[in-house]
Amino acid sequence: xxxxxxxxxxxxxxxxxxxxxxxxxxxxxxxxxxxxxxxxxxxxxxxxxxxxxxxxxxxxxxxxxxxxxxxxxxxxxxxxxxxxxxxxxxxxxxxxxxxxxxxxxxxxxxxxxxxxxxxxxxxxxxxxxxxxxxxxxxxxxxxxxxxxxxxxxxxx
Amino acid sequence: xxxxxxxxxxxxxxxxxxxxxxxxxxxxxxxxxxxxxxxxxxxxxxxxxxxxxxxxxxxxxxxxxxxxxxxxxxxxxxxxxxxxxxxxxxxxxxxxxxxxxxxxxxxxxxxxxxxxxxxxxxxxxxxxxxxxxxxxxxxxxxxxxxxxxxxxxxxxxxxxxxxxxxxxxxxxxxxxxxxxxxxxxxxxxxxxxxxxxxxxxxxxxxxxxxxxxxxxxxxxxxxxxxxxxxxxxxxxxxxxxxxxxxxxxxxxxxxxxxxxxxxxxxxxxxxxx
Numbered sequence: 001x002x003x004x005x006x007x008x009x010x011x012x013x014x015x016x017x018x019x020x021x022x023x024x025x026x027x028x029x030x031x032x033x034x035x036x037x038x039x040x041x042x043x044x045x046x047x048x049x050x051x052x053x054x055x056x057x058x059x060x061x062x063x064x065x066x067x068x069x070x071x072x073x074x075x076x077x078x079x080x081x082x083x084x085x086x087x088x089x090x091x092x093x094x095x096x097x098x099x100x101x102x103x104x105x106x107x108x109x110x111x112x113x114x115x116x117x118x119x120x121x122x123x124x125x126x127x128x129x130x131x132x133x134x135x136x137x138x139x140x141x142x143x144x145x146x147x148x149x150x151x152x153x154x155x156x
Numbered sequence: 157x158x159x160x161x162x163x164x165x166x167x168x169x170x171x172x173x174x175x176x177x178x179x180x181x182x183x184x185x186x187x188x189x190x191x192x193x194x195x196x197x198x199x200x201x202x203x204x205x206x207x208x209x210x211x212x213x214x215x216x217x218x219x220x221x222x223x224x225x226x227x228x229x230x231x232x233x234x235x236x237x238x239x240x241x242x243x244x245x246x247x248x249x250x251x252x253x254x255x256x257x258x259x260x261x262x263x264x265x266x267x268x269x270x271x272x273x274x275x276x277x278x279x280x281x282x283x284x285x286x287x288x289x290x291x292x293x294x295x296x297x298x299x300x301x302x303x304x305x306x307x308x309x310x311x312x313x314x315x316x317x318x319x320x321x322x323x324x325x326x327x328x329x330x331x332x333x334x335x336x337x338x339x340x341x342x343x344x345x346x347x348x349x350x351x352x353x354x355x356x357x358x359x360x361x362x363x364x365x366x367x368x369x370x371x372x373x374x375x376x377x378x379x380x381x382x383x384x385x386x387x388x389x390x391x392x393x394x395x396x397x398x399x400x401x402x403x404x405x406x407x408x409x410x411x412x413x414x415x416x417x418x419x420x421x422x423x424x425x426x427x428x429x
Contacts, residue, residue, distance in 0.1 A: 003307070010311075013207070021221065022260065025218065026263060029228050036230040
């Protein structure tokens with residue numbers, strides 16, 4: 001255990017290693033560590049932002065859904081109203097048509113009744129005359145009384 | 157034991173002798189053949205094993221960390237990068253907790269101290285006979301594999317730290333301010349010689365305690381491993397395993413203490429008292 005040149009040699013080696021470490025080892029590694037720290041901070045930040053965005057999007061989606069439902073309800077209501085309206089219109093039209101057909105038929109019927117009445121009236125005159133003829137037998141002058149019987153028939 | 161023919165004391169002193177190359181008064185420039193010869197070489201000799209192992213371990217450290225630094229990514233780190241980052245963050249936290257000024261040197265200095273000393277201490281866990289035996293087979297007589305059990309290594313680092321303490325003290329406070337701090341505290345100007353004596357002792361104690369604490373711990377630990385190695389081989393594990401496990405704590409702790417004290421001393425050299 002002697003103190004000798006080794007003490008200086010060791011100091012020189014120490015100096016060289018320290019300088020090397022200071023120049024080529026420490027700066028790049030600590031720079032990388034600092035950069036990673038920054039990256040992690042940014043990542044956490046981004047995650048926070050994304051969470052906020054997600055919340056906003058969810059709120060927006062809920063709002064949209066609510067609006068959609070409201071619109072759908074309005075459309076359905078409108079459609080129902082329209083359907084009722086169409087049914088009402090159809091009903092009205094049908095009634096109108098029925099009325100019109102009934103009126104035509106009524107008119108036709110009346111005409112036929114009138115025709116039948118006319119026919120009957122003319123035949124009543126003949127019948128009455130024939131009847132009277134039978135009752136009176138020859139005592140009646142056809143020509144003198146035809147006018148009278150016609151008058152009677154017109155009153156029927 | 158290395159061989160049956162050496163005595164216990166020879167075995168121990170052999171394991172505690174560095175491989176020294178220097179100018180011997182009789183043999184000239186040569187490797188010392190004993191601790192005695194190494195001492196005779198005086199200051200102008202170098203412990204080749206200490207230098208070799210410490211530089212090799214320093215290169216291992218710089219290679220590993222440089223490899224990571226070159227491919228470092230701020231994305232998902234690989235396992236090596238993760239490991240290196242853990243160490244760097246650990247050191248950085250300590251530096252930031254103790255040293256509150258801006259200085260680009262302190263953190264890499266602390267990292268180098270921590271990892272390098274840790275690696276040198278870790279050599280302690282390699283069974284004490286392995287590397288010296290291999291070296292002996294290669295014709296190298298002495299081989300002390302734990303650089304921090306050589307006081308030259310620890311003192312070399314402690315003196316470097318001491319130089320930084322002086323440098324930053326003068327840089328921050330000016331030469332006058334630094335001298336005033338040494339002279340006018342703690343008892344005021346009237347007691348200048350006493351103050352100076354007290355403060356100088358305090359100042360010198362810093363590198364001395366740094367060097368001797370590390371050296372003492374590792375030397376003692378190594379010594380106990382050597383003593384355990386003197387036991388019969390079938391019983392050694394009973395002591396060496398618990399001691400090695402305990403030593404894992406010691407080597408980490410000593411590296412950590414050296415680093416923290418360095419940071420504390422340099423922070424003190426920045427602060428005005």
